[in-house]
Amino acid sequence: MTNWIWRGAVLLWAAFFTILGVQGVLNPATFTETFGIGIEGAAANTVRADLSAFFLVAAVGAAVGALVPGWARALLVPAALYGTALIGRLLGAAMGDLVNGAIVQAMIIEALTVVLMLASWWALSRPVASHDPATTVGGPDNIAG
Numbered sequence: 001m002t003n004w005i006w007r008g009a010v011l012l013w014a015a016f017f018t019i020l021g022v023q024g025v026l027n028p029a030t031f032t033e034t035f036g037i038g039i040e041g042a043a044a045n046t047v048r049a050d051l052s053a054f055f056l057v058a059a060v061g062a063a064v065g066a067l068v069p070g071w072a073r074a075l076l077v078p079a080a081l082y083g084t085a086l087i088g089r090l091l092g093a094a095m096g097d098l099v100n101g102a103i104v105q106a107m108i109i110e111a112l113t114v115v116l117m118l119a120s121w122w123a124l125s126r127p128v129a130s131h132d133p134a135t136t137v138g139g140p141d142n143i144a145g
């Protein structure tokens with residue numbers, strides 16, 4: 001039962017970031033509004049490709065990890081991507097980069113993503129407990145107690 005909660009949370013996360021990635025492919029101005037990135041000339045192509053790739057690869061990794069039995073390790077892909085982004089932001093802040101409310105919000109989302117992905121990976125990679133009374137300790141064949 002709890003595995004379905006983890007899977008659902010990850011799939012909602014993946015859906016949100018898939019939408020963001022697809023919006024960025026179709027209209028890179030989405031990223032300028034959301035992240036305060038100025039795109040002029042050839043920069044539009046780079047923003048369209050790189051940011052969309054970041055979000056789409058993370059979303060696909062999360063969806064595969066949540067849906068495909070035995071592939072929970074795929075959840076480590078978005079954890080690594082967002083963890084690296086968070087470390088980059090923290091280093092930037094320590095080196096004097098401008099940090100405003102949008103940056104703080106992004107850092108919170110990145111940290112929560114890392115926690116969600118790592119916790120989901122841990123939960124979904126554990127063996128499923130058997131609920132068959134004949135195979136569990138204290139089942140019908142156990143006369144003790």
